Amino acid sequence: MRGYYNDKDDYLARLRRVEGQIRGLQRMVDEDQYCIDVLTQISAVNSALKRVAISLLDDHIRYCVVEEGSKGDADNDMVGEATAAIARLVKS
Amino acid sequence: MRGYYNDKDDYLARLRRVEGQIRGLQRMVDEDQYCIDVLTQISAVNSALKRVAISLLDDHIRYCVVEEGSKGDADNDMVGEATAAIARLVKS
Amino acid sequence: MRGYYNDKDDYLARLRRVEGQIRGLQRMVDEDQYCIDVLTQISAVNSALKRVAISLLDDHIRYCVVEEGSKGDADNDMVGEATAAIARLVKS
């Protein structure tokens, strides 16, 4: 399973950018900035996080689920596990 | 690819129920029912449709993506196609 | 509260179009059309329903919540009721 992160540095760079955005949100609230601008920024962070999640899912299906499936077990549990994760993401 | 619908009758029954809910929504609007109740019903329909989509995705990954992948092509296009569909669903 | 539906005919037309899309989905499943195309169509229906919901919310906040609020009750329950509906919509 190791090494399934297609490009770990890219993921880390994106997550550090999100961390910066969260600190920016704290500053906006602390400075009483306009509520709608805070909401717009929260939507931007959510979208960025979901893009990270979609990339991780692509890697996961490509390198884990398909690999496992290629061992001949069509009922492999990894598919159910992946779709449960997608269901949580869709509602989040 | 034929026959990948694990349980076509179940999908059709769920979609017919959604169709009934949409007609119910028309009746609610036509009768000037309370706006919040209409919104609650729309949220229920969306959730039902997303549950159908998640089931379809499970079938699709299990019977199409994994099958294709088991032919030895780790870069198969079906993964990218599936994650693009997930990305659209997440934003919808 | 009557008449808060800004343009009832427009809402009904949009909901009838959604009903047609749901029947189209049943046909797609019945004819074993490609899973990804069914998913794309489900995402389109969800987006259409959410646009209807956003329009209803706009009407509701404009004509009900603000009206109620203008009677001088800043703690009016309609705000909490509206944001609870938004929370359900966001997760749906």
Added chain:
Amino acid sequence: MRGYYNDKDDYLARLRRVEGQIRGLQRMVDEDQYCIDVLTQISAVNSALKRVAISLLDDHIRYCVVEEGSKGDADNDMVGEATAAIARLVKS
């Protein structure tokens, strides 16, 4: 408009917790933790951020939109601005 943040300390505490979760995500990726666990954590962060957004919206509608509306202008722009923010949030 100042002071519309009902409980600024509470918002800041919630955003600091989210910041901690984002740093946790970086650690998970850096340590090659299991992809599905990373996805679960991303969904948790999104849900937490959306709960913050809903609280902000409640404050905003209660203290800004209704106040503005109570000045007698039913067509006030703040409603359209708020529903545009809700539309962005719903898609994020």
